Amino acid sequence: MKTSVRRLAVALGVLGLALAMAVGVGAAGFPEKPIQLIVHAAAGGGSDIFARTLAAANDKEKFFPQPIVVENKPGGSGAIAFAYVAGKKGDPYFLLTAVTSLITTPMMRKAPYGLKDFTPIANFAVDEYMLMVKADSRFKTMKDVIAFAKANPKKVTVGGTQLGSSDSVCAYLIEQQAGIQLNYVVFNSGGEVNAALLGGHVDLAVSNPGEALELAKAKKIRNLGVYSEQRLAGAPDVPTMREQGLDALYVQNRGLVAPGGIPADARKVLEAGLQKYTQGATFKKYMDDNMLSVAWMDGPSFGAWLEKEHGRYQQILKVMGLLK
Amino acid sequence: MDIYASLLHGFQVALSPQNLLFCLIGVTLGTLIGVLPGIGPTTGVAILIPVTFGLNATTAVITMAGVYYGAMYGGSTTSILINVPGESASVMTTLDGYQMAKQGRAGVALGMAAISSFIAGTFAIVMLSLIAPPLANFALAFGPPEYFALTFMGLTMVTSLSGESLLKGIMSGVFGLIIACVGVDAISGAERFTLGNIYLLDGFGFIGVAVGLFAVAEVFVNLEKAEEQVFVKTELKLKSLFPNRQDWKDSLLPIGRSSLLGFFVGVLPGAGATIASFMAYALEKKLSRHPEKFGTGAIEGVAAPEGANNAAAGGAMVPLLTLGIPGSGTTAVLLGAFLIHGLKPGPLLFQSSPDFVWGVIASMYIGNVLLLILNLPLVGLWASLLRVPYTILMPLIVTISAVGVFATDNNIFDMWVMFGFGVIGYLMRKLEFPAAPAVLGLVLGPLVERSLRQSLTISHGDLSIFVTRPISAVLIAFAFLSLLAPVVRAVWQTSRERRGEAHS
Numbered sequence: 001m002k003t004s005v006r007r008l009a010v011a012l013g014v015l016g017l018a019l020a021m022a023v024g025v026g027a028a029g030f031p032e033k034p035i036q037l038i039v040h041a042a043a044g045g046g047s048d049i050f051a052r053t054l055a056a057a058n059d060k061e062k063f064f065p066q067p068i069v070v071e072n073k074p075g076g077s078g079a080i081a082f083a084y085v086a087g088k089k090g091d092p093y094f095l096l097t098a099v100t101s102l103i104t105t106p107m108m109r110k111a112p113y114g115l116k117d118f119t120p121i122a123n124f125a126v127d128e129y130m131l132m133v134k135a136d137s138r139f140k141t142m143k144d145v146i147a148f149a150k151a152n153p154k155k156v157t158v159g160g161t162q163l164g165s166s167d168s169v170c171a172y173l174i175e176q177q178a179g180i181q182l183n184y185v186v187f188n189s190g191g192e193v194n195a196a197l198l199g200g201h202v203d204l205a206v207s208n209p210g211e212a213l214e215l216a217k218a219k220k221i222r223n224l225g226v227y228s229e230q231r232l233a234g235a236p237d238v239p240t241m242r243e244q245g246l247d248a249l250y251v252q253n254r255g256l257v258a259p260g261g262i263p264a265d266a267r268k269v270l271e272a273g274l275q276k277y278t279q280g281a282t283f284k285k286y287m288d289d290n291m292l293s294v295a296w297m298d299g300p301s302f303g304a305w306l307e308k309e310h311g312r313y314q315q316i317l318k319v320m321g322l323l324k
Numbered sequence: 325m326d327i328y329a330s331l332l333h334g335f336q337v338a339l340s341p342q343n344l345l346f347c348l349i350g351v352t353l354g355t356l357i358g359v360l361p362g363i364g365p366t367t368g369v370a371i372l373i374p375v376t377f378g379l380n381a382t383t384a385v386i387t388m389a390g391v392y393y394g395a396m397y398g399g400s401t402t403s404i405l406i407n408v409p410g411e412s413a414s415v416m417t418t419l420d421g422y423q424m425a426k427q428g429r430a431g432v433a434l435g436m437a438a439i440s441s442f443i444a445g446t447f448a449i450v451m452l453s454l455i456a457p458p459l460a461n462f463a464l465a466f467g468p469p470e471y472f473a474l475t476f477m478g479l480t481m482v483t484s485l486s487g488e489s490l491l492k493g494i495m496s497g498v499f500g501l502i503i504a505c506v507g508v509d510a511i512s513g514a515e516r517f518t519l520g521n522i523y524l525l526d527g528f529g530f531i532g533v534a535v536g537l538f539a540v541a542e543v544f545v546n547l548e549k550a551e552e553q554v555f556v557k558t559e560l561k562l563k564s565l566f567p568n569r570q571d572w573k574d575s576l577l578p579i580g581r582s583s584l585l586g587f588f589v590g591v592l593p594g595a596g597a598t599i600a601s602f603m604a605y606a607l608e609k610k611l612s613r614h615p616e617k618f619g620t621g622a623i624e625g626v627a628a629p630e631g632a633n634n635a636a637a638g639g640a641m642v643p644l645l646t647l648g649i650p651g652s653g654t655t656a657v658l659l660g661a662f663l664i665h666g667l668k669p670g671p672l673l674f675q676s677s678p679d680f681v682w683g684v685i686a687s688m689y690i691g692n693v694l695l696l697i698l699n700l701p702l703v704g705l706w707a708s709l710l711r712v713p714y715t716i717l718m719p720l721i722v723t724i725s726a727v728g729v730f731a732t733d734n735n736i737f738d739m740w741v742m743f744g745f746g747v748i749g750y751l752m753r754k755l756e757f758p759a760a761p762a763v764l765g766l767v768l769g770p771l772v773e774r775s776l777r778q779s780l781t782i783s784h785g786d787l788s789i790f791v792t793r794p795i796s797a798v799l800i801a802f803a804f805l806s807l808l809a810p811v812v813r814a815v816w817q818t819s820r821e822r823r824g825e826a827h828s
Contacts, residue, residue: 042366042370042653042733043366043367043369043370043371043373043657043660044366044369044370044373044653044656044657044658044659044660044661045656045660046660048370048660049373049660049663049664052373052374052664053664055374056374056377070374071734072370072733072734073733073734073735074526074733075522075523075525075526075733075735076508076522076523076525076526077508077525079522079525080522080523080525080735083522108513109515109522109525111522154784157781157782161510162508162510162513163510163511163512163513164513183781183782183784184781185468185778185781185782186510186511186774186777186778186781187774187778188510188594188774189650189656191593191649191650191651191656191659192593192594192649194647194648194649195463195464195593195594195643195647195649196467196468198464198647198649199463199464199465199466199467200464200467201467201468201782202782210663210668211648211670214648214668214669214670214671214672215648215670215671217670217672218670218671218672220647220671285666288666289663289664289666290663322513
């Protein structure tokens with residue numbers, strides 16, 4: 001009798017210890033090896049800078065006990081990277097840069113994967129957009145643009161990148177809100193668009209504050225409006241589109257997602273670590289240098305935001321004739 | 325502060341022990357990256373971004389710029405030795421460089437490539453430091469119609485890349501244009517010839533196609549030959565490693581011309597070193613008194629493209645530093661590096677960060693000298709590589725090519741593209757189709773198409789936009805001249821022969 005009680009106690013003890021160990025592994029075990037951060041665009045672009053800044057900050061500030069390894073998988077407006085990470089179902093050791101193309105590319109390419117194949121981890125920031133003209137342009141305000149475009153349909157040219165891109169949506173929002181028709185000219189890169197604007201080959205172009213404000217300071221261009229709810233702190237003299245009677249809001253987000261179906265505790269660890277990153281000095285400097293606005297969202301709220309934007313894009317891209 | 329004072333100040337910055345050391349590290353890495361096929365300067369600079377995090381901005385960019393123009397030096401090495409273009413701007417160097425290597429003149433070709441690179445690179449930096457701001461305005465004058473005229477003129481160069489049969493050259497060029505159509509059409513968003521394959525959404529990777537057509541095809545051709553063959557049987561003497569008096573005489577003018585041409589093409593955002601090297605080669609062939617020697621080991625055929633691509637690398641720094649506009653993939657990465665280091669690229673950079681701008685410019689002078697010192701002694705070493713027997717060298721070429729092509733985008737599909745085009749290249753060689761026009765079509769095709777459609781969007785379909793603008797009109801006229809020149813010459817020759825017959 002005595003021995004059996006003792007046995008039971010020992011057994012319970014072992015069981016308890018095992019349980020404690022199991023829980024311990026679950027909570028503190030992840031990550032046990034380096035985390036791979038897949039960048040959906042080529043080296044040197046906005047997403048690449050974001051990813052490499054994050055990886056370098058982790059080396060210094062150690063918000064994860066394991067290093068983050070950055071790998072670029074560019075191509076097909078992100079399609080190659082998205083398909084790759086979607087295929088890593090359940091593996092929390094993969095992260096993927098998530099900007100607007102995560103929503104638009106699968107939509108336009110009729111891909112077999114979509115938002116459901118990714119676990120939203122966090123959103124960090126948003127990049128604002130501004131509409132600019134050359135310094136000596138006849139357009140002083142959005143009213144001038146609209147008045148001229150109404151009198152001369154399709155005569156105002158706007159430079160931008162591939163249809164479906166952020167700048168094409170920004171141009172479309174003006175057309176839709178003002179009831180005008182612009183002449184959209186597609187260039188290969190944002191740099192080429194800016195060159196065409198400065199050379200007077202196109203009338204309008206859309207750009208992020210980082211570039212737009214620097215060009216404005218040099219008196220090469222003027223900013224006619226910003227696609228935000230309120231004027232930007234760094235550019236108090238640039239009116240919003242709303243102030244000028246156009247309900248045109250647009251931002252590009254900078255977030256991270258993981259493959260679908262990863263363990264819940266791993267998601268929590270990732271989210272917590274990344275939140276810690278946003279409180280560090282590297283992140284603050286990154287935000288300032290790139291003139292981004294802080295927009296922290298945890299996994300669930302980022303997921304909800306993505307869903308909402310998904311609905312909005314479905315509408316916009318359909319009207320633009322980009323969805324079949 | 326005038327330019328000379330600024331430049332002098334720049335040298336003070338660039339000559340600090342730390343900056344000098346990192347400049348050396350940069351150009352050495354650049355040479356290595358250039359030598360390895362696939363891993364081009366863009367990837368090389370990008371890899372360095374996180375590594376240079378802890379450095380100050382000037383030192384970091386001095387290192388990365390060193391990688392950029394260093395890669396232009398190194399790219400010629402494998403082009404000449406084993407017909408593998410080290411990066412896209414070195415494709416043209418394979419045409420005559422490899423032939424020279426086969427004739428036992430690899431050392432001369434490598435030496436001339438380094439010297440030409442040095443002269444052209446230095447010329448570009450002098451121009452950059454003296455007249456960068458007015459040059460930026462020249463670059464901005466190029467709108468879509470001008471780009472169309474320039475690239476259209478480039479396409480007419482197919483006539484000078486054709487070799488024996490003009491018809492076969494044109495067929496090869498058209499093949500390149502067709503290959504260039506694959507991928508998502510940027511303007512309509514439609515997929516063209518992608519067969520539902522996501523890896524084809526951006527079309528065939530240029531490096532995979534070029535390495536396939538040149539390097540892998542070369543290996544296949546050599547598979548047919550006897551086993552113990554060695555590249556160069558002749559003993560390599562030190563004297564035979566360096567260009568002789570005749571080589572110098574043949575090369576000096578081409579180097580001068582391609583420096584100018586390369587620099588101006590490099591300044592244009594959207595053109596770049598690859599196109600500059602094509603144009604320089606074609607120009608020299610047109611101006612040469614013995615154009616038939618091109619493609620059989622003419623030294624000008626090495627000096628011209630190597631000079632042009634280095635000058636273009638310097639030229640691409642002009643819009644980057646004066647306007648914050650990247651003119652090439654590599655300068656786009658450099659722009660990213662500026663941002664990471666807290667610099668604000670744009671028209672105010674010269675005023676807001678003079679230490680940085682002039683320090684980087686001065687370091688480029690130093691870097692070019694370092695590269696020459698570094699590369700000339702290596703010539704002998706590289707050339708002796710050719711004494712390795714084929715049975716070892718050929719598998720090595722395939723391995724290096726495959727690894728390099730994979731590394732471009734970390735994509736295994738690109739490797740299959742390389743082997744596929746290796747087979748195509750082999751068949752083209754057997755049927756005596758030249759490969760260079762195909763590569764020309766692949767490079768220029770997207771540019772011609774995009775600028776044509778941009779121009780017609782702006783003009784609402786009116787073709788007169790190409791002839792009513794002066795720069796565009798002149799370039800279009802040149803294009804037609806170069807197209808018609810062979811025809812006119814042929815007609816003139818036959819009529820003279822007839823007259824000759826009539827007289828006798």
